[in-house]
Amino acid sequence: xxxxxxxNLSMSFNNPQTGAxxxxxxxINFTLKQGELLSVLGPSGCGxxxxxxxxxxxxxxxxxxxxxxxKLIDSPGPERGMVFQQGALFEWLSVADNVNFGLRMxxxxxxxxxxxxxKWLNIVGLNGFAETPTYQLSGGMQQRVALARCLVNxxxxxxxxxxxxxLDALTREKMQSLILELWKETGKTIIIITHSVExxxxxxxxxxxxxxRPGRIHREYDLPFAEQGLSKSLRDIKQQTDFSTIRExxxxxxxxxxxxxxxxx
Amino acid sequence: MFNWISDHRAxxxxxLILALAAxxxxxIIYGYKQSRRLAKEQVFGDPERTLGGWYWAVCGVSALMxxxxxxSWGMARAFFPTAANEVCQIAKIDExxxxxxxxxxxxxxxxxxxxxxxxxxxxxxxxxGALPQAVFSASERSELLAIxxxxxxxxxxxxxxQYQDKAVVxxxxxxxxxxxxxxxxxxxxxxxxxxxxxxxxxxRWGVDxxxxxxxxxxxxxxxxxxxxxxxxxxxDAFLKLRNLPDDAKQLIDQTKSRIDAxxxxxxxxxxxxxxxxxxxxxxxxxxxxxxxxxxxxxxPSTSLTGxxxxxxxxxxxxxxxxxxLSFVEAIFMPGGTxxxxxxxxxxxxxxxxxxxxxxxxxxxxxxxxxxxxxxxGFKGTTLLWWKWLEIADLVDxxxxxxxxxxxxxxxxxxxxxxxxxxxxxxxxxxxASGDVYLGAIPMLDGHIWDSMxxxxxxxxxxxxxxxxxxxxxxxxxxxxSFFDPLIxxxxxxxxxxxxxxxxxxxxxxxxxxxxxxxxxxFAIMVISARTGASGTQLSxxxxxxxxxxxxxQIVRYVILPNALPEILTGVRISIGVxxxxxxxxxxxAGTTGxxxxxxxxxxxxxxxxxxxxxxxxGLLGLFFDLVVRKAIAILIPWRGKG
Numbered sequence: 001x002x003x004x005x006x007x008n009l010s011m012s013f014n015n016p017q018t019g020a021x022x023x024x025x026x027x028i029n030f031t032l033k034q035g036e037l038l039s040v041l042g043p044s045g046c047g048x049x050x051x052x053x054x055x056x057x058x059x060x061x062x063x064x065x066x067x068x069x070x071k072l073i074d075s076p077g078p079e080r081g082m083v084f085q086q087g088a089l090f091e092w093l094s095v096a097d098n099v100n101f102g103l104r105m106x107x108x109x110x111x112x113x114x115x116x117x118x119k120w121l122n123i124v125g126l127n128g129f130a131e132t133p134t135y136q137l138s139g140g141m142q143q144r145v146a147l148a149r150c151l152v153n154x155x156x157x158x159x160x161x162x163x164x165x166x167l168d169a170l171t172r173e174k175m176q177s178l179i180l181e182l183w184k185e186t187g188k189t190i191i192i193i194t195h196s197v198e199x200x201x202x203x204x205x206x207x208x209x210x211x212x213r214p215g216r217i218h219r220e221y222d223l224p225f226a227e228q229g230l231s232k233s234l235r236d237i238k239q240q241t242d243f244s245t246i247r248e249x250x251x252x253x254x255x256x257x258x259x260x261x262x263x264x265x
Numbered sequence: 266m267f268n269w270i271s272d273h274r275a276x277x278x279x280x281l282i283l284a285l286a287a288x289x290x291x292x293i294i295y296g297y298k299q300s301r302r303l304a305k306e307q308v309f310g311d312p313e314r315t316l317g318g319w320y321w322a323v324c325g326v327s328a329l330m331x332x333x334x335x336x337s338w339g340m341a342r343a344f345f346p347t348a349a350n351e352v353c354q355i356a357k358i359d360e361x362x363x364x365x366x367x368x369x370x371x372x373x374x375x376x377x378x379x380x381x382x383x384x385x386x387x388x389x390x391x392x393x394g395a396l397p398q399a400v401f402s403a404s405e406r407s408e409l410l411a412i413x414x415x416x417x418x419x420x421x422x423x424x425x426x427q428y429q430d431k432a433v434v435x436x437x438x439x440x441x442x443x444x445x446x447x448x449x450x451x452x453x454x455x456x457x458x459x460x461x462x463x464x465x466x467x468x469r470w471g472v473d474x475x476x477x478x479x480x481x482x483x484x485x486x487x488x489x490x491x492x493x494x495x496x497x498x499x500x501d502a503f504l505k506l507r508n509l510p511d512d513a514k515q516l517i518d519q520t521k522s523r524i525d526a527x528x529x530x531x532x533x534x535x536x537x538x539x540x541x542x543x544x545x546x547x548x549x550x551x552x553x554x555x556x557x558x559x560x561x562x563x564x565p566s567t568s569l570t571g572x573x574x575x576x577x578x579x580x581x582x583x584x585x586x587x588x589x590l591s592f593v594e595a596i597f598m599p600g601g602t603x604x605x606x607x608x609x610x611x612x613x614x615x616x617x618x619x620x621x622x623x624x625x626x627x628x629x630x631x632x633x634x635x636x637x638x639x640x641x642g643f644k645g646t647t648l649l650w651w652k653w654l655e656i657a658d659l660v661d662x663x664x665x666x667x668x669x670x671x672x673x674x675x676x677x678x679x680x681x682x683x684x685x686x687x688x689x690x691x692x693x694x695x696x697a698s699g700d701v702y703l704g705a706i707p708m709l710d711g712h713i714w715d716s717m718x719x720x721x722x723x724x725x726x727x728x729x730x731x732x733x734x735x736x737x738x739x740x741x742x743x744x745x746s747f748f749d750p751l752i753x754x755x756x757x758x759x760x761x762x763x764x765x766x767x768x769x770x771x772x773x774x775x776x777x778x779x780x781x782x783x784x785x786x787f788a789i790m791v792i793s794a795r796t797g798a799s800g801t802q803l804s805x806x807x808x809x810x811x812x813x814x815x816x817x818q819i820v821r822y823v824i825l826p827n828a829l830p831e832i833l834t835g836v837r838i839s840i841g842v843x844x845x846x847x848x849x850x851x852x853x854a855g856t857t858g859x860x861x862x863x864x865x866x867x868x869x870x871x872x873x874x875x876x877x878x879x880x881x882x883g884l885l886g887l888f889f890d891l892v893v894r895k896a897i898a899i900l901i902p903w904r905g906k907g
Contacts, residue, residue: 078813088804091903102812
C-alpha cells in the first residue's frame with residue numbers, strides 16, 4: 001500500500017535582499033492512506049503550493065522528510081502525477097501525443113499505448129479528439145487532457161495545483177464531478193490545492209486549512225461531501241445546512257487570517 | 266523579338282504611362298467610393314480591421330511609377346521622341362558660343378574684363394602694401410612702386426575706348442553684325458529645311474549607347490544646327506581679337522625692361538639667403554600681375570555692349586524659335602537639360618542618375634539572358650541559370666585532403682624504372698581532391714545563385730552550430746556563463762568591421778564571405794535559440810519531469826519545440842542581416858554576385874546597372890522573407906497560442 005507520510009516537514013527560504021529567513025512551512029505532520037482524497041485550503045502565502053511542490057519532488061525540504069510507500073521522495077517521478085492550473089500542455093503536440101508523452105518518454109511503443117490512450121480519453125470525455133492540436137481546445141477540455149496525461153502513467157499519487165482555477169463556474173462544476181468520478185473509479189490517492197472553500201469541501205474527504213507565518217496546518221476536517229457527491233448532484237450538496245455551516249466557519253477563519261496578514265488586527 | 270522590344274521601348278513606355286495614369290485615377294475614385302460605402306472603423310483605426318484596400322496599393326504603385334517615369338524623362342521620351350534631339354541642337358549653339366558668353370555678363374554676372382580689372386587692382390594694392398623695406402635700397406623701392414603705377418596705367422589704357430585700335434573696334438562690330446545675321450536667320454524660320462537621310466537613320470532616343478543622336482532629325486533642328494555651325498566661326502573670330510593699342514604696347518615694353526633691370530640687380534645682389542629669396546619673390550609677384558595684363562583680354566566695357574546685346578537678342582530668337590519645344594523642355598524634362606560636350610549629347614539632371622523604367626527592364630533583360638555569346642549576363646556569368654556541376658567538385662569541397670593523410674598506409678613513390686604505381690592511399694587522395702570523374706548533377710548558376718548560395722551555406726552552418734549552443738545556453742548555467750561573454754563581445758561588432766580581417770584570413774573567394782555571414786547568422790541563431798529555450802514555462806518542464814522524462818528528453822521534446830518559434834524568427838532576422846552583409850562584402854571583393862555587379866557599375870557610373878542591382882537585391886530580400894514567413898506559418902501553427 002502506497003501511503004504518503006510527512007514527518008516534521010519544514011521549508012525556509014532566505015530573502016536575498018533583506019537576508020531574513022522566511023519560514024514557508026514548519027513542522028508539518030500527516031499521513032495519507034492509499035485512496036484518500038485530500039484538499040488543502042488556506043490564504044495566499046500559507047505554503048500550499050510549496051507543500052505540493054515538495055511532495056512532487058521539485059523542491060527539497062530544509063527539514064523533516066516525505067516518503068511515499070516507504071520510499072523517500074527526493075526528485076520528481078512518474079509515480080507522482082501532477083496536474084497544473086494551465087499552460088502545462090505541450091501545444092506543439094496533438095491531444096493523443098500529449099496523453100502518451102509519459103509512456104513515450106519511458107520508451108513504450110506508441111502503437112501499443114494507443115488502446116490505453118483511447119481508454120483514458122474516453123474516460124475524461126474526449127472521445128474523437130485524439131488528433132486535435134491542443135491549442136484548439138477550450139480551457140476545460142485542456143484540463144481534461146491534463147488529467148488523462150497524468151492518469152495514463154498510472155501514478156500512485158495525483159497532485160493537483162488549483163486544477164480548475166482558470167475555468168468558468170459551469171465548466172468548473174462539471175470538472176469537479178469528473179474528478180470525483182475518477183477518484184472513485186481509480187481509487188487513487190489525490191491531493192488538491194484550491195482557493196475555493198466550496199471546492200475544498202466538495203473535493204475533500206479530508207481537508208487541511210493552512211495558516212501562514214509560519215506555514216502550518218491550522219485545522220483538519222473529515223468530511224462526508226465527497227462520498228455524497230458520487231451519488232448526489234453537487235448543487236444539492238451545496239444547499240445542505242451542514243455544508244453551509246462548515247463553509248461559513250472556514251470562510252470566517254480564513255477571513256481572520258487574511259485580516260491578520262494585512263495587519264488589521 | 267528582344268530587339269524589337271528594345272527599339273520600341275518608347276512606345277511601350279507610352280502605353281504603360283497611359284495605363285498607369287488610368288489606374289491611378291481609377292484607384293482613387295474606387296477607393297473614395299469604397300471608403301464612403303464602408304463603415305468608419307473598417308477603414309480607420311485598428312490595422313487588423315483595416316486590412317484590405319488593395320486598390321490603394323494600386324494607387325501607390327501607379328503614383329510611384331508615374332513619378333519615376335516623369336523624373337527620368339520617360340514621359341518626354343515616350344510622347345516627344347524628337348525633343349531631346351532638338352534640344353541637343355540648341356545645346357550645340359550653347360557650346361559654340363560658350364567662349365563669347367564667357368566674356369559677357371551671360372555666363373556670369375559681370376563682363377570678364379570687369380572681373381579681371383577688379384582682381385588685378387586688388388592684387389596691385391596688396392603687393393604695394395607688402396613692399397619689403399629692408400631688402401631693397403631706396404632707389405629700388407621707388408622703381409618697384411613705379412612699375413606698380415605703370416601696371417595701373419596699363420589697366421586704365423586698356424579700359425578706355427579712346428585708345429582702342431580701329432582694327433579691334435571694327436572686328437567687334439563685324440562680330441555684332443554676324444550675330445544679328447544669325448538672329449535674322451532664326452527669325453526667318455525653318456521652312457524648306459529637311460533632315461538628311463543619314464540623320465533620320467540614327468537610332469531613336471535612348472535605344473543604343475549613343476543616347477541622343479547628334480545630327481538634327483527635324484527641320485527646326487536643322488535650323489539650329491546651321492546656326493550652331495555659324496556661331497562656331499563667330500566664336501573663333503572673337504577669340505582672335507586682342508585689345509592691345511599702341512600706347513599700351515609702348516608702356517608694356519618700357520615696363521618689361523624695368524622689370525628685367527630689377528631682375529639683373531637681384532642676380533648681382535649679394536646678401537643672406539633669406540634676403541635673396543625675399544627680393545626674388547617680391548619682384549616675381551609684381552611681374553606676375555603685369556604679365557597677366559599684357560595678353561590683351563581686357564576690353565573697355567562700352568566696346569562690348571554691342572556684342573552683348575546681339576548675343577542676348579540671339580538667345581531671345583533661339584527661345585522664340587523653340588515653339589512647343591520650350592513647353593516640353595520646361596514640363597517634361599525636369600531638373601536639367603541636354604548638354605553637348607565635344608562628341609556627344611547627354612541628358613543632364615535627374616534623368617542622368619535615374620534611368621527610365623523601360624531602360625532598367627531592358628538592362629535586366631540583357632543581364633538575365635543566359636546567352637553569354639550575344640552579350641547576355643555580366644562579366645562572363647549569367648544572372649540566374651543552370652549548369653552541370655561535377656560531383657567530384659562537391660567531394661573536393663566537403664572532404665578535406667588531410668582526412669586521407671590520417672588513414673594508415675603510405676603514398677606511393679616512383680620505382681627504379683621511373684614508373685609510378687598508385688597505392689590505395691593515392692587513389693583515395695585523388696578521390697578526396699576531386700580528380701575522379703563521378704558524374705555531374707544539374708546545378709543553379711549565375712550571380713544571383715552565387716549570392717544566394719553564400720547566404721544559404723552560411724545559414725546552414727549558423728543553424729546547425731548556433732541552435733544547439735543557444736539551447737544549451739538557455740537551459741544550463743554552465744553553458745550560459747561560459748559562452749555569454751564570448752558571444753556578447755563579438756556580436757555587437759558590425760559585420761563589415763570584421764570583413765577586412767576575415768577576407769585576409771580566408772581569402773576573397775566564397776570561403777571568406779561565407780565565414781563572415783556565418784558569424785552574423787551564428788550570433789543571431791544562438792541568441793534566438795537561447796531566448797526561446799529559457800522562455801519555456803516552468804510548469805511545462807515540471808510536467809515533463811513528473812511524467813518521467815529525463816533531462817535529455819526534456820531538452821529534446823519540450824525545450825526544443827518550445828523554442829522553435831523563436832528559432833524561426835531568428836532565421837528570418839539573420840537571413841535579412843546576412844543578405845545585407847553579403848552585398849556589402851561582395852562590394853569589397855570578389856568576382857561574382859549581385860554586390861560585385863553593383864561595385865563594377867559604380868566604378869563606371871552605369872546608373873541603369875546600379876538600379877537593376879538595387880531592384881534585384883530588394884526583390885530577393887523580399888523573396889527570402891516571404892519564404893521564411895510561409896515556413897513559419899506551416900511549421901509552427903501553435904505560435905502564440907500556448
